Amino acid sequence: MLPVFFAALTDACHGRVEKDSSTSRTKGVTAAVSVLPVSLLPDSSGLRVRIPDSSFTIETVVTSQSQISHQNPVQVSAVIQFISCLDGQLTSRYLLVLASITERLFQWVYKTVLLVFELRCGVQEYAWGKIGEDSEVAKLKASADPTFKIDPNTKYAELWMGTHPNCPSMVVRPGHQDTALLDWVRDNPDCLGSEVREYFNNQLPFLFKVLSVRTSLSVQAHPNKVHAELLFKERPDLYKDPNHKPEMAIALTPFLGLCAFRPIQEVSNYLQHIEEFRNAVGPNAIKLMTASRSMTMPLHLEAMKDCFSGLMESHKDDVKKELSNLVHRVQQKKQKGEDLKPLCGDILLKLHEEFPGDAGAFCVYFLNVVHLEPGEAMFLEANLPHAYLSGDCMECMACSDNVVRAGLTQKYIDKHTLVEMLDYSGRPVNRTKFRGIEDKQEISVTFFRPPVPDFGVTKFEVPAGVNKFKLHSMDSASICIVIYGQGTASNSTIESPVKLVRGTVFFISANQEVDVAVTSGEGMLMFRAYAGLL
Numbered sequence: 391m392l393p394v395f396f397a398a399l400t401d402a403c404h405g406r407v408e409k410d411s412s413t414s415r416t417k418g419v420t421a422a423v424s425v426l427p428v429s430l431l432p433d434s435s436g437l438r439v440r441i442p443d444s445s446f447t448i449e450t451v452v453t454s455q456s457q458i459s460h461q462n463p464v465q466v467s468a469v470i471q472f473i474s475c476l477d478g479q480l481t482s483r484y485l486l487v488l489a490s491i492t493e494r495l496f497q498w499v500y501k502t503v504l505l506v507f508e509l510r511c512g513v514q515e516y517a518w519g520k521i522g523e524d525s526e527v528a529k530l531k532a533s534a535d536p537t538f539k540i541d542p543n544t545k546y547a548e549l550w551m552g553t554h555p556n557c558p559s560m561v562v563r564p565g566h567q568d569t570a571l572l573d574w575v576r577d578n579p580d581c582l583g584s585e586v587r588e589y590f591n592n593q594l595p596f597l598f599k600v601l602s603v604r605t606s607l608s609v610q611a612h613p614n615k616v617h618a619e620l621l622f623k624e625r626p627d628l629y630k631d632p633n634h635k636p637e638m639a640i641a642l643t644p645f646l647g648l649c650a651f652r653p654i655q656e657v658s659n660y661l662q663h664i665e666e667f668r669n670a671v672g673p674n675a676i677k678l679m680t681a682s683r684s685m686t687m688p689l690h691l692e693a694m695k696d697c698f699s700g701l702m703e704s705h706k707d708d709v710k711k712e713l714s715n716l717v718h719r720v721q722q723k724k725q726k727g728e729d730l731k732p733l734c735g736d737i738l739l740k741l742h743e744e745f746p747g748d749a750g751a752f753c754v755y756f757l758n759v760v761h762l763e764p765g766e767a768m769f770l771e772a773n774l775p776h777a778y779l780s781g782d783c784m785e786c787m788a789c790s791d792n793v794v795r796a797g798l799t800q801k802y803i804d805k806h807t808l809v810e811m812l813d814y815s816g817r818p819v820n821r822t823k824f825r826g827i828e829d830k831q832e833i834s835v836t837f838f839r840p841p842v843p844d845f846g847v848t849k850f851e852v853p854a855g856v857n858k859f860k861l862h863s864m865d866s867a868s869i870c871i872v873i874y875g876q877g878t879a880s881n882s883t884i885e886s887p888v889k890l891v892r893g894t895v896f897f898i899s900a901n902q903e904v905d906v907a908v909t910s911g912e913g914m915l916m917f918r919a920y921a922g923l924l
Contacts (some may be wrong), residue, residue: 407864417854420576430636452733460522504561505899508888509869510535510568512550512557519547520602526642527602530873532922551598551869551895551919554789559895571897575867583865583900588922589843596845598869598919599785600642603762605744607778608799609648609753610810612636614772618792622806628804635790636842637770638824640849641762642873645781646737648757653816654690657697658682660755665732665757666716670709687815694814699728702796702805710747717742741798747879750797753777758819765849769824769840773813784871786903786919788844833859839922846922852914861904861918868898870921875914882904890914892912 417523420494513531520530525546532538540546550557553572560568571594575581579592586595611633613621621629639645653658658679659666668675674696681693701709720735730736735753737825741751762783770776777798794808826836826849834851852859852875861870861879870879872894878887879896883903888896888908898904898918908914 394571402863405724436484453820458832470808474849492544504563504900505883506879506888507897508562509551509559509571509895509897510562511559511895513538513546514548514550514557516547517545518603518605519545520782521545522602524604525602527600529549530871530893532893533891534730543603548602549600551871552596552605552789554597555592556791559897561897578899580869580898581899583921585738585923587867587899588697589720590921591924593789594867595789595843595921596919597787597789598845598847598871598917599787600782601639601785602782603645603776603778603780606741606780606798607761608791608793608801608875609750609757609775610799611773611775611796611808612790612792613794613811617772617811618790621792625685628802630791631789632641633788633790633792634772635785635788635792636772636840637785637877638767638838638840638845638847639762639770639778640767640784640838640847641764642782642784643764644650645762645766645783646779647752647760647762648777648779649757649760649770649774649822650758650776651694651698651812651814651816652758653818654682657694657756657816661697664716664755666712666719667752670704670712670749670752671697672700672704690816691814694816695809695812698814699809700813701752702803702809706747706749706751707730709749709752713742713747713751740779747798747799750777750799751765751798758817759821760819760822762823765836765851766824767824768822769838771813771840771842773811774814784917785849786845786847788842808852818837832856833870843923846920848918848920850914850916850918852908853917854911854913856913857908859906859908861898861906863901863918864922864924865900866924867900868918869895870898870916870918871895873917875908875912875916875917876910877908880907 428638428910511531511834513527519525519527522540522542522544525540527549528544530548531546531549532774551559553559553570553575555572561571561574562568576592579587582590582592582594589595610667612618615634618629618634619632622632639647661671661675661679673695678693678697681689684690688755716733717739720730720738723730723733723740724735737754737759738751741748741754745751753775757777762768762781768776775796794811795803796808797803822836824840825839829837830834833853833856834849836849836851837846838848839846843888850859850861862867872892874892875890876892877890879890880887881898881902885900886906888894890896906914906916
């Protein structure tokens with residue numbers, strides 16, 4: 391009986407049993423061999439092959455599907471396990487045949503699972519986004535998606551790449567209906583990598599974005615993990631999830647932002663020389679100016695907190711009056727051609743124009759003004775006040791919507807939570823930039839690895855004349871986007887390469903290596919996001 395059985399099974403392995411390409415891997419494989427005394431059970435742990443017979447039962451288990459290549463039969467055949475053998479040991483001949491068949495079956499199933507594929511990503515329209523063709527977000531989307539047409543009056547703010555339910559990316563499969571990446575990851579959790587699966591409970595831990603900022607985003611901060619869980623429990627109407635939200639911005643164009651409290655001596659200097667700022671803060675201004683002459687750090691932190699709290703608690707009419715007086719004074723200086731830098735005049739006028747009378751405009755004297763050149767980054771850890779003011783950037787963050795706002799917004803400002811949570815330690819502006827680790831060889835590779843487990847980002851800058859490079863395998867799923875350049879992305883598990891153009895986004899499952907061929911004369915700029923556990 392066994393030779394006949396193995397012959398029939400071998401026929402199936404060589405493709406003489408029809409496959410249903412429209413079904414999932416589980417259904418397709420089961421249907422293909424259902425006429426034989428065998429059951430194939432792909433599950434989250436890998437591929438299980440059960441072969442019952444009147445004389446013996448053998449179970450073959452292929453574990454960690456994402457880590458075993460269909461090109462490596464040694465690994466596949468080595469994991470055969472004997473459950474029972476009623477008639478004694480199998481002959482070596484049958485064992486070798488069974489190992490070969492198991493390997494071929496695994497190849498078949500493995501090839502039906504996409505491991506590298508293109509994503510179709512959504513665009514978010516917010517009031518602060520750049521308009522029409524001015525938006526890098528819109529231009530990237532239109533370049534990669536022929537069905538997307540740029541409206542000259544629409545404010546295109548963000549391109550989202552990931553599984554966040556508010557704007558999930560879609561898996562693009564030629565000849566198939568698009569599937570939400572959120573659903574694909576849920577059905578194929580091995581794509582995440584073993585450590586990521588365990589640590590993040592089978593979820594992709596990061597959200598990758600492109601931002602095009604025309605007007606200022608709110609001055610804000612994000613809670614740490616423990617605080618986020620508490621806020622979610624107490625105010626789920628305001629704080630939608632129990633996760634923290636560390637963020638990192640990497641400039642694509644000259645980028646302007648606010649980040650972290652200035653050193654106390656700088657804030658004290660502004661209070662001494664800008665009467666309107668001093669009046670808006672109130673009596674606590676004197677406390678800070680006095681504390682700035684001390685070398686005691688706890689005293690600095692307390693004074694900065696009291697001073698910032700004074701601004702947040704000031705009556706709106708008083709803030710509007712002082713801000714109006716200051717803006718008028720700055721405008722007069724501008725008309726006379728005087729230097730506005732001592733008053734941060736240009737930025738103050740921008741913030742006041744966008745949010746007239748908003749106390750957040752005074753934050754320009756509390757927080758560092760950060761200018762990022764393309765390729766420079768800033769990392770925004772928990773409780774760090776910040777705001778994006780203008781420019782285009784890559785942004786990577788933990789999957790969360792938790793935001794506590796301080797100003798420059800029409801949305802709710804949770805003053806008490808904000809004042810109590812902020813990190814009031816001052817730092818000079820040169821410490822607000824996050825330094826990547828650069829590896830310059832044939833291409834320039836920069837690693838941005840902030841001290842959080844949720845994400846890391848790598849920038850690949852390929853000069854003109856270089857026509858290929860590798861995206862090496864890692865034990866994490868990753869998402870890549872092409873900012874400029876053309877080419878293809880190839881992997882041993884896909885039949886045809888992914889076409890790469892400006893704006894193409896593609897997903898790489900854990901432990902998969904990708905060969906990138908660059909076909910454009912301009913070179914290529916690509917960013918890759920992944921879990922930061924590595």
